[in-house]
Amino acid sequence: MATGAVLLKEALGISHAYLSLTIYSSRKKCNYLFKIESFSLLSKSSVEEFCSDDFEAGDYKWQLHVYPTGDKSRNVKDNISIYLELVDTESLPTGWEVNVISNFFIFNHLQNKYFSNADVVQTRYHSMKTIFGIDNFINLSTFSDHGNGYLFNDTCVIIWLYPNGRVDGKGNSISIFLDVSRSSTPQGTKLFVKYLLRVKDQKNGKHIEKKGDYLYSPSNDYASGWSNFLSLAKLKDTEEGYLVDDTLIIEAEATLLGLVLTES
Numbered sequence: 001m002a003t004g005a006v007l008l009k010e011a012l013g014i015s016h017a018y019l020s021l022t023i024y025s026s027r028k029k030c031n032y033l034f035k036i037e038s039f040s041l042l043s044k045s046s047v048e049e050f051c052s053d054d055f056e057a058g059d060y061k062w063q064l065h066v067y068p069t070g071d072k073s074r075n076v077k078d079n080i081s082i083y084l085e086l087v088d089t090e091s092l093p094t095g096w097e098v099n100v101i102s103n104f105f106i107f108n109h110l111q112n113k114y115f116s117n118a119d120v121v122q123t124r125y126h127s128m129k130t131i132f133g134i135d136n137f138i139n140l141s142t143f144s145d146h147g148n149g150y151l152f153n154d155t156c157v158i159i160w161l162y163p164n165g166r167v168d169g170k171g172n173s174i175s176i177f178l179d180v181s182r183s184s185t186p187q188g189t190k191l192f193v194k195y196l197l198r199v200k201d202q203k204n205g206k207h208i209e210k211k212g213d214y215l216y217s218p219s220n221d222y223a224s225g226w227s228n229f230l231s232l233a234k235l236k237d238t239e240e241g242y243l244v245d246d247t248l249i250i251e252a253e254a255t256l257l258g259l260v261l262t263e264s
Contacts, residue, residue: 048072054087060098061088065133069140076135080143083133086125098125104134108149159197159252160223169227174199174235177225178252180216190217193254199230200249203241 049071052064065083070076082104089096101122105114123132143150162175169175178195194213201207214224235242242248 058098058100060086063087065131071135074135078140079136080138080140081133081135082137083131085131087130089127089130096126099123100125100132102132104137106138106143106150111149158223159250160225161250162227165227165232167227169229172233173228173231174248175225175227176229176250177223178212178214178254179223190215192216195224195255196253197225197229198251198253199242200251201241202244202247202249206241208242 048069049065049067051066054061054063056062063085065085067076067081070079071081071083074081084100084102086098099122103116105116107114125132138150142148158179160175160177160179162169165171165173166175176197176199178193178197180191180193192213192215194211196209196211198210199208208230210226210229212224230242234240235248
């Protein structure tokens with residue numbers, strides 16, 4: 001094991017997409033931005049539908065529904081389905097109607113502008129029909145291809161290992177820290193990450209694990225972790241199984257809990 005810091009990297013599957021909705025009701029115009037976090041993971045999971053929080057437009061409450069692999073109830077496959085629902089209709093008077101002109105947009109990060117894959121839709125909401133939308137909004141393969149600009153690139157996670165320790169662990173412990181590559185994170189983005197660092201016991205299976213969470217942002221110039229992760233004495237003890245044939249195994253697990261994008 002050499003002195004100094006050892007840099008390890010792995011990909012953290014964090015992809016983000018931005019959908020925008022413009023609503024023209026009889027009263028006013030409203031724009032609503034919906035940020036989808038970890039879309040690449042959602043599209044590969046068993047989640048068939050996810051919804052936005054309720055939002056107001058034209059003095060009515062609405063909700064956006066997105067089917068990342070298509071609305072199966074409408075026999076949609078390999079396309080993203082998107083719908084706009086009028087909610088909280090119990091408070092509306094008997095015989096109510098709401099006439100709406102809406103348009104769905106998707107943000108292209110490469111061209112830095114929004115695109116619409118469908119024409120403006122004019123709909124009449126009433127008690128028998130409270131949800132409208134587009135079954136085949138965009139092809140899933142086209143959307144998921146990072147080269148097309150609809151998804152952010154995955155974020156790179158960096159693991160810093162100091163074999164002889166640093167700060168209060170210098171000379172007596174190994175120090176391990178987790179960081180996020182600033183160059184792979186979009187400018188102005190903050191990531192709240194929950195993580196686990198593990199040094200594996202290769203003989204007895206008594207691994208050493210430590211958990212933490214941290215808000216990574218461009219303004220933070222330090223990583224998160226432990227300067228006294230494992231004592232050098234215990235590491236070099238032949239009865240222990242942490243260092244076997246001069247090999248140390250370190251594992252990291254990271255989960256995105258939230259994202260904040262500072263918009264100008």
